[in-house]
Amino acid sequence: MGSFFLSQTRLLLFxxxxxxxxxxxxxxxxxxxxxxxxxxxxxxxxxxxxxYSLATLASAIVLIWFGKLIDTMDLRIYTFIVSLGLACACIGMFFLTNSLFMLFVLIFSLRFFGQGAMSHTGTTTMSRYYVSDRGKAISVGSFGDVLAMMTFPIIALYLIQLIGWTHAWLFSGLSILIIFFPLYLYLLKNQTLLHKEFLKKTNEITLQKSWRIRNVIIDKNFYVYLPISIAPPFILTGLIFHQVFIITNKGWGMELLASSYIGWGIFSIIGLCIGGPLIDKVNTKKAIPYYLFPMLFGILFMMFFEHSIFIFLYMALLGITNGLWLPFTGSLWVELYGVKNLGAIRALMHACMVFASALSPIMLGLIIDYRFGTFTIGLFCVVIILFSSYFPFIFRN
Structure with missing residues (x-):
């Protein structure tokens, strides 16, 4: 384990x-x-x-085209483009006026460059340059996402109180330019040599099939594993977007919700620590049918229990699946389709994930608008989980 962290420390930190x-x-x-x-x-x-959903859907469509450029473009240039785009979007929120069009463009940019392209860059890089330790590499990279979820809401609330909400966005954009830009240039200092070694290893695998997007979308495995890959972002985005409605109906309160996010983060890290080493030892296709089960039990707790302790169990179990999801899905598509055109394939998958995360706020919102409660929301999510897990379980061998 120690040699793994020391071998390519800069790439892991990137x-x-x-x-x-x-x-x-x-x-x-x-x-x-x-x-x-x-x-x-x-x-x-x-x-x-x-x-918000329309802007997210638009970002998913554009990502299908833009994401594949990482296969042919220097990683440093690609990272410069996507991080500059996110920084400009954050700074743009500082100048937001009473314009729906401007808000749409800025939300699109935040979702496309942030949730879309930058997340895609991190996971693709970890999946591409690691083979035997791919699961652990994806887990290490995903710690960044978990840490952001644990700290960013708290930092944002503090900045809003201290300097106002528009200046909080300005601070966010400047932090990318001042901190991340020089940091990533240092961490990718040896990228040219690293990529040459990767190309050499890839060319040596002469029997490996070169999967392209047109091959993937007609492959049975794509449709077997797609639902279980996008179920967590679909469910989690919807539950987070409508979290105020859920906790109000359960009588849990905002203070409990804020505290429960710490548990979410801790158990997401536990999921990462379990998931990464696990898929380095076992076939991801055989393990993936079971990784939604913690989320399933968490939602069942939310549906049937009112006591305040159950918000922590609910969030903790969602956190475990969130932690497992990152390395499991990151490794799955490499096992199925190889690394040669990984950027294009992961761009397609990431776009599907973003598309799913855009639909759930609308669908759960309709459940709320028709005056159904948290039980119906939970039941809807349970059906999604069971359906998503069925086909990977049947085809796991």
Whole structure:
């Protein structure tokens, strides 16, 4: 284990930090500014939810094309483009006016460059340059995402109180330019040599099939494993986006919710620590049918119990599946389709994931609008989990 961390420390740190700074484009950060954004443009919850989902859907479509460029473009240039885009989007929020079009463009940019391209860059890099330790590498990189989720909402609330919400966005954008830019240039200092070694190893695998997007979308395995790969972002985004409704109906309170995010983060880390080494030892296709089970039990706790202790069990079990999801899905597509065109294939998968995360706020919002409660929301999520796990379980051998 020690030799793994020491062998390519810079590359592992790059995966960690790009996942960390991608947090500025994630729902858990943007949703902190929900009230201020809606107040500025006089939007209802539903109106902002629709705009947010449409911008996210648009970002998913563009990512299918843009994501494959990582296969042919120097990683340092690609990282420069996506991180500069996210920084500009954050700074743009500082200048936001009473314009729906401007808000749409900025939300699109935050989602595309943050949740989309930067997260895609981190996972693709870890998957591509590691073979025997791929699971552990993806887990290390994914620590950045988990740490961002644990800290960014708290930092955002503090900055809003200290300097105001628009200046909090300005601070976020400047932190990318001042901290991440010089950091990633240092961490990718030996990228040219590293990529040459990767190309040499890839060319030596002469019998490996070169999968392209057109081959993938007609392959049975793609449709067997797609639902279970996008189920966590679909469910988690919907539950987080409508978390105020859920905790209000359960009588849990915002203070308990804020505290429970610490448990989410801790158990996400536990999931990462379990998932990474596990898939380095076993076939991912055989293990993946079971990784949604912690989330299943967490949602069942939310559905049937009211006591405040169950918010911590609910969030902890969601956190375990969130931690398992990152290395499991990162490794799965490499096992199925290899690394030669990994950027294009992962871009397709990431776009599907973003597309799913855009749909869930609308679908769960409709359940709420039709005056159904948390039990119906939970039941809907349980059906998604069982359906998603069925086909990978049948075809696991």
């Amino acid at each position: 995966g960690f930090f790009i996942s960390f700074f991608a947090g500025f484009g994630q729902t858990f950060f943007i949703s902190i500014f929900n009230l201020e954004i809606r107040g500025l443009l006089n939007l209802s919850d539903g109106q902002f939810g629709i705009l």
